[in-house]
Amino acid sequence: MSMPSDIRQRAEALTASERERFSALHPRSRQMAAEAGEHFPGGVPLHWMLDWETPFPLFVQRAEGSTVTDVDGHAYSDFCLGDTGAMFGHSPAPVTKAIAEQAANGLTAMLPSALTARVGQLLSDRFGLPFWQVTATASDANRAVVRWARALTGRRKVLVFDGCYHGQVEDAFVKLDGSTTKMKPSLLGQVVDIAENSIAVPFNDLDAVEAVLAKEDVALVLTEPALTNTAMVLPKEGYIEGLLAAARRHGTLVCIDETHTISTGPGGFTRAHGLEPDFFVLGKPIAGGLPAAVFGFTEKVEADMRRVLETKEPGYSGIGTTLSGNMLALAAMRACLEEVMTPGNYARMTALAEKLASGLRGEVSRHGLPWTVTQIGARAELVFSSRPLENGAEAAAAIDHTVERAIHLFLLNRNVLVTPFHNMTLVAPTTTQADVERLVARFGEALSALCGRAEV
Template identity: 55%
Template sequence: MTASGISDRVIAEFAARERAHFLANNPNSVALAERARGSLFGGVPMHWMSDWSTPSPLFVSRAQGARFYDVDGHEYVDFCLGDTGSMFGHSPAPIARALAKQGANGLTTMLPGEDAVVVGELLAERFGLPYWQVATTATDANRFVVRWARAITQRNTLLVFDGCYHGTVDDVMVRCQDGRTVHRPGLLGQAYDLTEHSRSVPFNDLAALEAALQSEDVAAVLCEPAMTNIGMVLPAPGYLAKLRELTRRYGTLLIIDETHTISTGPGGCTREWNLEPDFITLGKPIAGGVPCSVYGCTAAMAHAMIEARTRASSHGQAHGHSGMGTTLSANALAMHCMRVNLEEVMTEAAYAHMLPLAERLASGFAALIGKHQLAWSVTQLGARCEFQFCTRLPVTGAEAEAAFHDELQMALHLYLINRGILITPFHNMTLCCPDTTAADVDRLLTTLDQALTELLALPGARETHE
């Protein structure tokens, strides 16, 4: 018997059946995948696109709202939504209009326009931090803020939480193992020892956090207010307030990454929970699906940033070589789309629609778990929720990871895909958007119920011994 409560042998049998189903019903995707292997590494434009549960990549023809369509003509209800990149639906009408309008007015100039001014004002009003900069991805935003933090504090060490995800910034590719910081498993091409200037501690562990800060060499803590990429892990009551207290006590800056946790509301957890960070970073959905990211800071940090630039200049380092910024950062197309997204798409009304649907979905997951007598749990964070293969909600990344059962997860995901439903591929996370309907939520729950019923009806599914 596995930790998931279902026999591994039966899961393998169930998954094999679903793989055969997919191959038989998706001939055009299978043919495109074969063709792609001649020119694309692994047959996909980014290698992780082959990490889904399907035996061959699924190719999309178009996407709109809460749905997308594949090249074989199948329609899907999408609860993945580009892993948050399309959190407000695929191609919202205001964004489609903005793309057409700006497409005729210039895409990139390396100069600002009025859109940039309006965006800055909207971000300051929404998140409560007065000053903003624009990058292209959340990885860029995090990388640049880490550089600013080191320049301001004149310290080198970055502290992150075990199991975190902040894009592909080199400094965050570490884990905590038996109390030691080590390189993240699977890390490729790493030429220097990240543990020299990066430190990892368990989330929700105040003793470990304070021990890591006491040496007063940590420039910043880079933190998701709730972990979302290793299974969802919510902060313990009072944990984030204590994090803020400890970072201030030891002269460490606090960076809040809201790229996923923006699911809580228009101002993210920063506004909902009054987190008072020194910096905030946010990517993915901020421009309605167009690549863009932002980072904001307090007035004190803005002043410290000026001082840091002055110090660098006095040492003969030109401002243009700060190590921050790319040519396409804050391009005109992204700026216009971000303005429209903030004004018309990423609204209070959108969240008022999304959040109750996520609550309906979370309650439905819990009911299914009870119906099928499974020792699983459900976590919700705003418009995002997840069922996890553990009896109680995990409190650290390591606990969330220990509950993973890749084979079961992928088998269930593939069952859903074969019946026109997509959820996030890397664990059992879902997201509701303004175009999601109650009928969509009920369809996911009904289909998952069917999957569990069929799986558990197979001989030996609940064997006590393998």
Template identity: 50%
Template structure:
């Protein structure tokens, strides 16, 4: 496998002189070589420097064209350089981008959010991480409980409370939580996804303010809920007086109203990030009328404006304009229908490749999101998914795809279908995956 990686590394570097020159310059001014460390987490030996993107395609500075199935790891899942978004933000920029005051557009966006997702009261954040922090703090404030519960392997942004994982069944702080002196294992309970016995055992002490969860796990590879899991999760949280907060930062791709609306879930608190403003930094979080009333009660004790939640950039006019056009013109039912159909087409072709070559692989699929797992059975929790992930095999696979002009999410084998993804692009992706299978398959 190492020989294959070295060969693909040389193939990448030999034909990208501008990329190499930019990487050398970047290393002189950006710590780690890029403005954000995730930009260096791809399988390529140095970052791909994007020149432009349009629809579901991206071009680098050396002129190479890529079919983009990563789409910014979700923010651009409805396509790059959408003319609707460009028009809206250009018009708003001419009238001011941030006032720390609401606008008529903000009122319209709130109404659209309620219509789309069902929750009745909303707030805006700049990132989903900020939104999740707000949800956690409000849940603790109104329940007077100190703990939250998350699922092992979850993704809730850079929220310190969520950086707790299971190692051999024991809760520990993630190694990536550099510089944090607090021990969150005392206030964050972590259990395996799909484990209802562990869930009830944790909730029964009535000290957990909220369960914060993705409806489908998406960060340690994609892990689908077992049949009946969400119904039991809602029943148990209500039984023990725990709030249910659903984070749809990634699973918004599941359908017109996210996984929650598509599958009839009933959260108390709800977060949407990344894609809601088409790439403009913004997120929203909503609550039910009941939760909103309890928040008002908490504020009556401390005084309005004293919660310390939110930033002056939150709810800025530029983000509001982008959200309005996303909710009215871009995130349409027709767009989701195209995305879902394209994902189903990708899944069927991948399954055909797996069967034809006798590969010990499997495919997980929810809405427009598809995950290829290098293991025969779809994992039910993060521990099983980690066992299925071979870092060298993943690196080889991703680097091979890059050299074939194909981008998927760099952290695992997640592929997104946008409304602008063509069937030809899907066919190219499947052909490359098929060829990789032949290369690495034992004789």
């Protein structure tokens, strides 16, 4: 899956010239970066904001709908959408209205909101699990699920998939080195070897899953329905169903993390495919962009939770933070679930994403490149592979950061934003046909530049 050397060379040259172009177009951002850099490393409140390949950060003045406007006055068609956090558009009107109304009546009190019963019913109806808890992030939700699974089963081990992503959950920071699970070397400050209790196996390989689960020492399988934070890998037909069946045979709990695959439809991949996991996690867009996440679980899991709580030693369980489930988050979640994450909005998002994916494929074909475009609902992604990927190893081999970043910066300088970490695009209810046409056209120009064609 190696990239042709001439394309990589042009990508390096293109990135250099586009960095110069960015600098000329954004004098106010340059100034703000210098000012912010006096107190924030790199000039940003979180280091991931430096991953756009720009010579200095792009500072935002306003984000509304599917448009981001920077401090220099440039307006962008936004297909990054906060890397899913703003998947339904920036500041959806029902959510901003609910936030304003709730803000006048309290933000947090460490007590349940009057909306609690309503939000619980909405979550149960939408995703099919009867019981729920609210956290501040999907990382917190996944951590809680891992801790609960170990407490409920009395087992220590967790199975994850090579190439997976579950936020800051330490138990997921492992990878395959051949057939051996090893801790990811990129992890900072880790003093205990995670690979002692976490096992990585290839995605889409039921035999590998069965071999691990047969030892009956795995508390939890933690998985996305599709690998999404690398070059996107979709599950083979029947794979997730087979995974759930294997786990049940061996007394292992399963958590499906839908934080990215909520693009599939109103109930995520889980509801679209009639899955019945023990746990379900959703973060990022559940409150319209406000920090919030949820994890749901079955009646049996809830009964086992009560049993454990009745017998555990007094003291902090290690699950939950003070601001989890605050009144403001519940108000935003209620509005998002009822008025924003609607079947009608999803139908529009998916239909427009299909047009986007088709347009991107057309440009790839026109330029004779051996690449594919993968789609899952409102999410479409360019993959540097001639065929759909099957596992994390193939996904890692398909990534080419040099070419990827050249394309991203080229698009950014022409008023289109895509996710900087990989080639992911999202379509929101507020995305327009004109936005899609702009992205496809600018993407075609980027490919022409990489292929050395005279039209650019």
